[in-house]
Amino acid sequence: MTEKSLNIELATPNKKIEIGLASSCSAPGVLGKFQILPGHTAFISELEVGEIKVELPEKTEYYAVSGGFLEVVQDRVLLLLESAESAQDIDIERAQQAIDRAKDLLDRRKDSGDIDVDVVRAEAALARATNRLQVARRNSI
Numbered sequence: 765m766t767e768k769s770l771n772i773e774l775a776t777p778n779k780k781i782e783i784g785l786a787s788s789c790s791a792p793g794v795l796g797k798f799q800i801l802p803g804h805t806a807f808i809s810e811l812e813v814g815e816i817k818v819e820l821p822e823k824t825e826y827y828a829v830s831g832g833f834l835e836v837v838q839d840r841v842l843l844l845l846e847s848a849e850s851a852q853d854i855d856i857e858r859a860q861q862a863i864d865r866a867k868d869l870l871d872r873r874k875d876s877g878d879i880d881v882d883v884v885r886a887e888a889a890l891a892r893a894t895n896r897l898q899v900a901r902r903n904s905i
């Protein structure tokens with residue numbers, strides 16, 4: 765490849781993926797979604813639950829991520845993430861079950877005032893699972 769590219773690497777507590785050379789990378793920053801192109805100035809951002817989109821020479825790849833950090837230095841993009849699944853690796857049934865569980869807990873709190881329900885935790889689980897379903901749908905577009 766003669767044009768400039770980004771070299772993208774992704775790491776979670778249990779896996780490391782060399783995504784390779786890409787022409788762009790979009791990520792869910794805590795202050796909003798942003799895009800990195802080759803030649804970007806050195807930069808670091810915290811990420812929230814959302815989608816990473818990577819433009820590779822032959823295809824576009826999508827990953828569901830649950831927060832972390834993105835660092836860019838001299839066209840090297842390092843993603844340090846709490847969890848990450850590529851769109852085709854997402855277990856849709858598992859994500860749907862996580863949504864149902866989180867919604868049940870939130871309903872229990874709302875309808876019967878169950879104070880044992882950790883609302884922040886249930887809402888975070890709901891956000892992760894809803895995001896996984898959205899990213900998994902990218903595969904069928």
Ligand code: ATP
Binds near residue numbers: 849858889
């Ligand atoms: P669950 O309640 O289903 O475990 P979770 O949101 O609590 O969901 P995490 O703690 O974010 O799960 O992730 C734990 C591990 O399971 C990570 O390695 C993550 O990539 C993987 N994972 C979680 N949900 C899915 C899914 N629907 N499909 C594929 N991998 C998943």
